Amino acid sequence: MMQLSCFIVDDEPIAIETLSLLIGRFCPSLKIIGNAVTVKQALTTLQQQTVDILFLDIRMQQETGFDLLAQTGTPSFHIIFVTAHDDYGIQAIKFSATDYLLKPVNAEELIAAVHKISQKKQSDKEQVELLLQSYVLQKQHQQKRIALPDQTEIKFVPIDDIICCKADNTYTTFYLVNDKTILVSKPISEYESLLEPYGFVRVHQSWLTNSAQVISYKKEDGGYLLMSNKIKIPVSRQRKHLLKRIQ
Incomplete structure (x- = not known):
């Protein structure tokens, strides 16, 4: 099986550690190349290295995962959101992103999300455009x-x-x-x-x-x-x- 590189962004170190352990145990096809607890730290790595999968938290203190996506241009990586917030926003994310995982992360759902990506030949660039558009509309309280x-x-x-x-x-x-x-x-x-x-x-x-x-x-x-x-x-x-x- 082709090995994929992944990067984890979450403002909670314990969440990064937990997800890293799950990936190491259940997803041998993934190689973790690093992690970050802020958007600035994540941007530095993403601008310097090629990443296949980005595990991205949504709400991070004063920032959001969307703030990171807005600064990455047109990324080639797949996005898997990892979040503790199971609300309507998650439904939109599930529709637009490659996948999402709820905290605490379930091993079977993690495996399924990674398998879905491994079956794809390349990332769909439209997913980021859809995510950012949905986020901007909700933030501005425009008509849904x-x-x-x-x-x-x-x-x-x-x-x-x-x-x-x-x-x-x-x-x-x-x-x-x-x-x-x-x-x-x-x-x-x-x-x-x-x-x-x-x-x-x-x-x-x-x-x-x-x-x-x-x-x-x-x-x-x-x-x-x-x-x-x-x-x-x-x-x-x-x-x-x-x-x-x-x-």
Whole structure:
């Protein structure tokens, strides 16, 4: 197995030590080339050495992991966030970054994250652009948007403009206001957890709906939702109890 270099950034020395022990025991394909407890220290190493994987803490006293990413330009390394904060921000990170780990780090999750990276030929540069854009939007308290990468570009779409999403194997089609659509090569399950805090409901295995865009629930034909764009979305028998979330 090809050996990958990794670097750990965390403001807690004990967290660095714990993760280093786990990597040494369970991830023989990784070589730790160093660690840092501040953004400044990390930048010095990242500017001088080639790193395949960056294990990055999010909240570090007066700094954040995003502050480091903002100063690295267009990095070639993969990013695995290691954080103790399991909130909505984590869902966005999971969507955009290579992976994330919650403290205390679970060995199986660490192994799975490293394996995912080892299967990739190169880092996706879009991931950092998505992360930084999401971070800036949240920091400025602007209207919530989601980054949707299609074949030619990354589109930042206001969540309120999404009417519904349809699954097609590992692809998802977003139906937007003004009859626009965007096809993304990610499964609908990724977006379900990301959009649920904004009133989206998975009423069918193949459909994720924006409750604010529902016109009515029709009881005929087994039951379906009529959306603002006139699309009829079936409601599965097993998920009819979720209709109470639509207001």
